[in-house]
Amino acid sequence: MIDFDFVSPTKIYFGKGKESQIGDILSDFGAKKVLIVYGSKRIEADLLPLVLKKLEEKGIAYLIHSGVRPNPTLDFVHKGVEIAKSNNVDFLLAIGGGSPIDAAKSIACGACYEGDTFDFNLHIASPKKALPVGVILTHASAGSELSNSAVIQDDERQIKQGFNSDFNRPAFAVENPELTYGVSAYQTAAGGSDIMMHSLERYFDPSDDDQLADEWALSLVKNTMKAIKDALANPTDYQARARLMLNSSLSHNGVTGIGKKFSFVVHPIEHALSGYAPNITHGAGVALIFPAWAEYVLDRDLTKFAHMAEVLFNIKGDDLKKMAIIGVTSMRQFFASIGMPTRLADVGLGEKDIPSLAALATGNNTRLIGCCHQSLNMEDVKAILTRLL
Amino acid sequence: MIDFDFVSPTKIYFGKGKESQIGDILSDFGAKKVLIVYGSKRIEADLLPLVLKKLEEKGIAYLIHSGVRPNPTLDFVHKGVEIAKSNNVDFLLAIGGGSPIDAAKSIACGACYEGDTFDFNLHIASPKKALPVGVILTHASAGSELSNSAVIQDDERQIKQGFNSDFNRPAFAVENPELTYGVSAYQTAAGGSDIMMHSLERYFDPSDDDQLADEWALSLVKNTMKAIKDALANPTDYQARARLMLNSSLSHNGVTGIGKKFSFVVHPIEHALSGYAPNITHGAGVALIFPAWAEYVLDRDLTKFAHMAEVLFNIKGDDLKKMAIIGVTSMRQFFASIGMPTRLADVGLGEKDIPSLAALATGNNTRLIGCCHQSLNMEDVKAILTRLL
Numbered sequence: 222m223i224d225f226d227f228v229s230p231t232k233i234y235f236g237k238g239k240e241s242q243i244g245d246i247l248s249d250f251g252a253k254k255v256l257i258v259y260g261s262k263r264i265e266a267d268l269l270p271l272v273l274k275k276l277e278e279k280g281i282a283y284l285i286h287s288g289v290r291p292n293p294t295l296d297f298v299h300k301g302v303e304i305a306k307s308n309n310v311d312f313l314l315a316i317g318g319g320s321p322i323d324a325a326k327s328i329a330c331g332a333c334y335e336g337d338t339f340d341f342n343l344h345i346a347s348p349k350k351a352l353p354v355g356v357i358l359t360h361a362s363a364g365s366e367l368s369n370s371a372v373i374q375d376d377e378r379q380i381k382q383g384f385n386s387d388f389n390r391p392a393f394a395v396e397n398p399e400l401t402y403g404v405s406a407y408q409t410a411a412g413g414s415d416i417m418m419h420s421l422e423r424y425f426d427p428s429d430d431d432q433l434a435d436e437w438a439l440s441l442v443k444n445t446m447k448a449i450k451d452a453l454a455n456p457t458d459y460q461a462r463a464r465l466m467l468n469s470s471l472s473h474n475g476v477t478g479i480g481k482k483f484s485f486v487v488h489p490i491e492h493a494l495s496g497y498a499p500n501i502t503h504g505a506g507v508a509l510i511f512p513a514w515a516e517y518v519l520d521r522d523l524t525k526f527a528h529m530a531e532v533l534f535n536i537k538g539d540d541l542k543k544m545a546i547i548g549v550t551s552m553r554q555f556f557a558s559i560g561m562p563t564r565l566a567d568v569g570l571g572e573k574d575i576p577s578l579a580a581l582a583t584g585n586n587t588r589l590i591g592c593c594h595q596s597l598n599m600e601d602v603k604a605i606l607t608r609l610l
Numbered sequence: 611m612i613d614f615d616f617v618s619p620t621k622i623y624f625g626k627g628k629e630s631q632i633g634d635i636l637s638d639f640g641a642k643k644v645l646i647v648y649g650s651k652r653i654e655a656d657l658l659p660l661v662l663k664k665l666e667e668k669g670i671a672y673l674i675h676s677g678v679r680p681n682p683t684l685d686f687v688h689k690g691v692e693i694a695k696s697n698n699v700d701f702l703l704a705i706g707g708g709s710p711i712d713a714a715k716s717i718a719c720g721a722c723y724e725g726d727t728f729d730f731n732l733h734i735a736s737p738k739k740a741l742p743v744g745v746i747l748t749h750a751s752a753g754s755e756l757s758n759s760a761v762i763q764d765d766e767r768q769i770k771q772g773f774n775s776d777f778n779r780p781a782f783a784v785e786n787p788e789l790t791y792g793v794s795a796y797q798t799a800a801g802g803s804d805i806m807m808h809s810l811e812r813y814f815d816p817s818d819d820d821q822l823a824d825e826w827a828l829s830l831v832k833n834t835m836k837a838i839k840d841a842l843a844n845p846t847d848y849q850a851r852a853r854l855m856l857n858s859s860l861s862h863n864g865v866t867g868i869g870k871k872f873s874f875v876v877h878p879i880e881h882a883l884s885g886y887a888p889n890i891t892h893g894a895g896v897a898l899i900f901p902a903w904a905e906y907v908l909d910r911d912l913t914k915f916a917h918m919a920e921v922l923f924n925i926k927g928d929d930l931k932k933m934a935i936i937g938v939t940s941m942r943q944f945f946a947s948i949g950m951p952t953r954l955a956d957v958g959l960g961e962k963d964i965p966s967l968a969a970l971a972t973g974n975n976t977r978l979i980g981c982c983h984q985s986l987n988m989e990d991v992k993a994i995l996t997r998l999l
Contacts, residue, residue, distance in 0.1 A: 222852040224625025229618065235869070236613025433833040433857065440825040463611040467869060468822065476865060480624070480856060 222480040223429050229474040231367045232393040235467065239397045240268065240357050243314075244275035250353060250392055252312035254282040256305050258325040259316040260289040263403065264359065268316055272357065284308055286328075289317075292499045293324040295339050295375040301328035302338055305352065313354040315391075318412070319363025319372075319503070322356055326371035326389045329354050342373055342382040351388035357395045360404055361465035362412030362504055364419055364473025366394035374496055379581070381496030385483070394470065398462035406453055410559040411504030413449035413465055416472045417442045418507040422485045423478030425525060427593040431480040435525075438477040439532045441468055446533070449559055486591040487511050490602055493582035494568070501568045508561035509568065512553035513608040517601065519545050521594050565609045572610055579603040611869040612818050618863040620756045621782040624856065628786045629657065629746050632703075633664035639742060639781055641701035643671040645694050647714040648705040649678040652792065653748065657705055661746065673697055675717075678706075681888045682713040684728050684764040690717035691727060694741065702743040704780075707801070708752025708761075708892070714743050715760035715778045731762055731771040740777035746784045749793055750854035751801030751893055753808055753862025755783035763885055768970070770885030774872070783859065787851035795842055799948040800893030802838035802854055805861045806831045807896040811874045812867030814914060816982040820869040824914075827866040828921045830857055835922070838948055875980040876900050879991055882971035883957070890957045897950035898957065901942035902997040906990065908934050910983050954998045961999055968992040 234242060247255060255276065259265070265287065276283050286301045304310070305328055315325035331338030333350040340346040356366045365371070369390050372383035404412070420438035445468045451461035471477065491506035519526055523541040530536040530548025538544050553563060562568050570578070579602040583590060586599035597605075623631060636644060644665065648654070654676065665672050675690045693699070694717055704714035720727030722739040729735040745755045754760070758779050761772035793801070809827035834857045840850035860866065880895035908915055912930040919925040919937025927933050942952060951957050959967070968991040971979060975988035986994070 222624075222849065222856070224628070226621065226623050228621035230621075232615065232617035232619075234615050235611075239613070433829060433853070433860075436829040436833070437826050440822060440829065444822040444825070460611065463869075464822070467611070471822075471865075471868075476860075479860075480852075 222431055223482060225480060227475055227479055228387055229367060229390065229476065231391045231474070233396060233470065234393065235396045237397060237399055239395050240400065241271065241275065243272055243357060243395060244279035244281065246393055246395065247276065247281055247312065247314070247355060248279045250312070250355065252281055252355075254284070254308065254310050255312045255314050256301065256308075256310040256328070257283055257285045257314045257316065258289060258301065258321045258328065259287050260291075260321050261317065264316050268357065268359070268400070272314075272316065284310065289321045289324045291320050291502065292374045292381060292495050293320045295373050298324055298327040298331060298338055298373055302331035305332035311352060313352055314357070315354060316357045316359065318358070318360030319365045322354070322363070322365035322391070323371040323373065325354050326351075326365070326391075327373050330386070330388055339373065339375060341384040341386070344384065348386050348388040353392040355393045355395075356391050358466065358469075359400045360408065360412055361401055361462070361469040362415045364416065364469045366391055366396070367470040367474035369475070370473070372492065374499060376499075379496055381492040383492070396466050396470070398459055398466045401462050401466060402457045406456075407505075407560055408502065409452050409456070409465075410449060410561055411502045411508070412469070413445055413452070413504070413559070414508035414556060414561055415504035416445050416465065416469050418487055418511060419472040420477040421511065422487055423481065423483070424529065425486070425522065425595070426478060426481050426484050427522060427595050428482035428484065429480060434477060434479050434481055439529060441472055441477055443533050444468060445472070446555060453559060482592060484592040486595060486597065487514050489590045490514070490582045490605065493578050494570070497574065497578055497581055498568065498570060505561050505568065508556040509563065509565075509609065510605070512549050512556070512563075513605045515549040515552070516608065517605045518595055519549065565606065575603055575606045578606055611820055612871060614869060616864060616868055617776055618756060618779065618865065620780045620863070622785060622859065623782065624785045626786060626788055628784050629789065630660065630664065632661055632746065632784060633668035633670065635782055635784065636665065636670055636701065636703070636744060637668045639701070639744065641670055641744075643697065643699050644673075644701045644703050645690065645697075645699040645717070646672055646674050646703045646705065647678060647690065647710045647717065648676050649680075649710050650706065653705050657746065657748070657789070661703075661705065673699065678710045678713045680709050680891065681763045681770060681884050682709045684762050687713055687716045687720060687727055687762055691720035694721035700741060702741055703746070704743060705746045705748065707747065707749030708754045711743070711745055711752070711754035711780070712760040712762065715740075715754070715780075716762050718743050719775070719777055728762065728764060730773040730775070733773065737775050737777040742781040744782045744784075745780050747855065747858075748789045749797065749801055750790055750851070750858040751804045753805065753858045755780055755785070756859040756863035758864070759862070761881065763888060765888075768885055770881040772881070785855050785859070787848055787855045790851050790855060791846045795845075796949055797891065798841050798845070798854075799838060799950055800891045800897070801858070802834055802841070802893070802948070803897035803945060803950055804893035805834050805854065805858050807876055807900060808861040809866040810900065811876055812870065812872070813918065814875070814911065814984070815867060815870050815873050816911060816984050817871035817873065818869060823866060823868050823870055828918060830861055830866055832922050833857060834861070835944060842948060871981060873981040875984060875986065876903050878979045879903070879971045879994065882967050883959070886963065886967055886970055887957065887959060894950050894957065897945040898952065898954075898998065899994070901938050901945070902994045904938040904941070905997065906994045907984055908938065954995065964992055964995045967995055
């Protein structure tokens, strides 16, 4: 086990109707003037009136910054920072999934910083302070409601880049599974794939052989796979939606990788994809890349791939390589069965895009992706993406 | 999944030499005047000089309240509250295992309360405020370093009683596995048994069939069983000690029972035992009681007992009852193999003590232990303890 510091302070309010407590919750956290951040018209119609009423009942002032898109933009964040600073906002409330939450986190850090908030994403500065962020979750996917991560897209430079800081950990997350009943089949599957990948990436992190974290990661993946299938079969299956929502939070707060490093491989490649083509849903992108990545690096960690095959797909045997290959094939079939893309063409990309994508993912081959024996350079990324033609 | 609120805000500083950061950590948390709580002479000799030096370097004032015994007493807590109040202490620092931590938590709540701190244990009041508590952990066992629980013994009334509150969650826990190298074989085994039981109790909680929490609970138990054996074989096995320490924290912060109720059964019976005979080590007490309890309630939840048998002891088959019985027998053998008691006589008790013990555990048959179909009354407790003659 490596040395580490770990904190996951977010308070979860989980269950039916919990969003109606939002006034009390914000009061308990001392909020006086809240900037509400959300994206979709669905939020505006379904949830916003209730939230505003509850804030008004508690005498909490608010401003609204709406219209954040999937893969939230630096431009949206800049405007939010301006609103927060000029109005002395003391709390952010994100309503939605990963995009408004990541935007709210970036605004919260930017509001307490003199420079440009994208400095954090470019790793030329670290936040020393941030406004607190609360969340009402309406999509199970990114895990941003508990994570220390915020990913922002700079359209101008075509860079999608995240940064990790405990200042990015939300103060609270309100999680009512019923609020996700309306999520489409495609977004449910993509969200579920993203949840799976947050723990799979931790499982395959080669920094330490921490057996408990690894077992927890695989159990979460297995449990999520079943919940995706159940939710697709019946979108109002409460248990399935509850499972996806809680797994979203537990898969990316760090506990499934505790005692190990945090070195993601599939995510950075996907960030290049959806940075390059922002119409790509992040969860669909990771589902697309995982099997190709896995086949490319299989031989570097046969034991782990074989163990994944056994736990997730009940594949047994003595031939680790055979087990590993069947496991990855099974995973590709699983993603296909829930409607995820399996070829670059499925997301509107092709051979001509591969050099740009590989360059974006590796900063023009100036940085490696992943750590230890699993590191990848630009040529590796090209080879992985070529498998998706 | 049931509705729930969950928070585990404790920051973990894990690894070799982390205790030397205690001055910086307390500074970061804003401590100005710290009350240090510990028990043993080992702490005083090995750790205290370093801690005091680090506090002095940072200009942090401190007072010392030492001599807490295993199964910490209300008397010790009362004295601590008096010191904290009369000196305007703003932070508690517990050094040790469950006893000093539970004492520090109770002092922290009592220092912000006008009445008697045992009101919380008797559930006639709830804390509304508490001083922050930090921990330097030197024994992997109680999980108090992250839990919301504090258990205190009132010698006068012979009541050992805990209370749960998020105000009991420590602000931070410094965890250096090397600090547990000196823990005796008996205390290592008892501590490990306590760790196992915190997740086993959650696993057997019948309030909800939450498969992920249940799988996480059993993986933690299995991982802990291996770590106990490894640490007993080689007391300076860093990986084993690290595993026990982190499992101590993760087994009782609530994550292995998230989405379920919190209804312990073996613990309350043990609290009667060590309340009645304070020389009993709590972890040894739960190891003693578990197999007898399990055999008594086996038929109420055969599927769960059989699944435990399969995961922990690789017992397979179609006959659930047979699997369950072999599982419980295997667990009894495991506890015996690590030197835990298997009969009441092993802890100095006998048939004549059973009526008093059963009365203590159930408040003279005024309350049930456990919930749902697993509830136990005084006669049940007598029957369970009789199996231990």
